[in-house]
Amino acid sequence: MDKYFARFLENFGPPIERREVPPSTIERYKGKLPSKLLDYWSEHGWAGYGDGIFWTVNPQEYEPVVSSWIEGTKLNTHDTYHLIARSAFGDLYLWGERTGFSLEITSVSSRFVFYKTSFTKEQLDAELQGFILSRKVASNDFNDLFKPALKSLGTLAHDEMYGFFPALMLGGSDSLKFLQKTKAIEHLIFLSQLTNLIPYEFSDEIQ
Incomplete structure (x- = not known):
């Protein structure tokens, strides 16, 4: 284990809910994702961390999610x-094949x-090691709700998240x-599908 993942x-x-990554998936993403990430997958699988507040995921499973958010945008x-x-509340961390970690989506607010x-x-x-090293438990929380949600609703499975009903974009309460x-x-x-995806004010401009 390298010092970045150890930190x-x-x-x-x-980890919780660890899933092994098949060799075919490693092959699928060679040249598309950093070799260091593929090494992490081989060694650590896909899993939840911080009792499930942060998850490493299979990008192939989430292709429909990526398409639904960015299709029709720059x-x-x-x-x-x-x-x-991704986080337990739907913060999405996206890796560009050329640009690395260059996109983060907050799904609850679009x-x-x-x-x-x-x-x-x-x-x-x-860049991948920097991404891993800079992850923080608190920045994946939402209004300090993770620990109360964990106690009230239980631990998430690898294919689950905590969601607001009604959704906040439909006037729901957080x-x-x-x-x-x-x-x-x-x-x-x-x-x-609820509203258009818009940038934060502090976001860099897309050319």
Whole structure:
């Protein structure tokens, strides 16, 4: 285990719901995702961390989610994006084949932040390690609701997230009593259909 992932585990704790990554998937993403990420997959699988507040995921399973969020936007033509991780509340971390970690989507509010980046293929491994090292438990929480949700609703499975019903974009309340466990992929696609995806004010501009 390298020092970057070791530090990540120090911050988040041991994995839950670990799934092994088949060799065919490693082959599928060679040349598309950094070799360091594929090494992490081989060693650690896909799993939840921080009791399930942060998840590494199979990008292939989330292709419909990525399409539903960025289709018809400038993001769709800027790079080929793959979802590599998400939070328990639907923060989406997307990796561009050319631009690395250059897109983050907050699904509950249909907002995104775009990072203007420029990397060589050789630099993308270091960028991936930087991404892993910079993850924080608190930044994946939503209004400090994770621990109360964990206690009230139970631990998430690998294909689940906590979602608000009604959705916040439909006027729902962001309190614990309106939070439910729900299937992640289906709910994320549902949220993408509620309103247009718009940038945060601090987002870089997409050319």
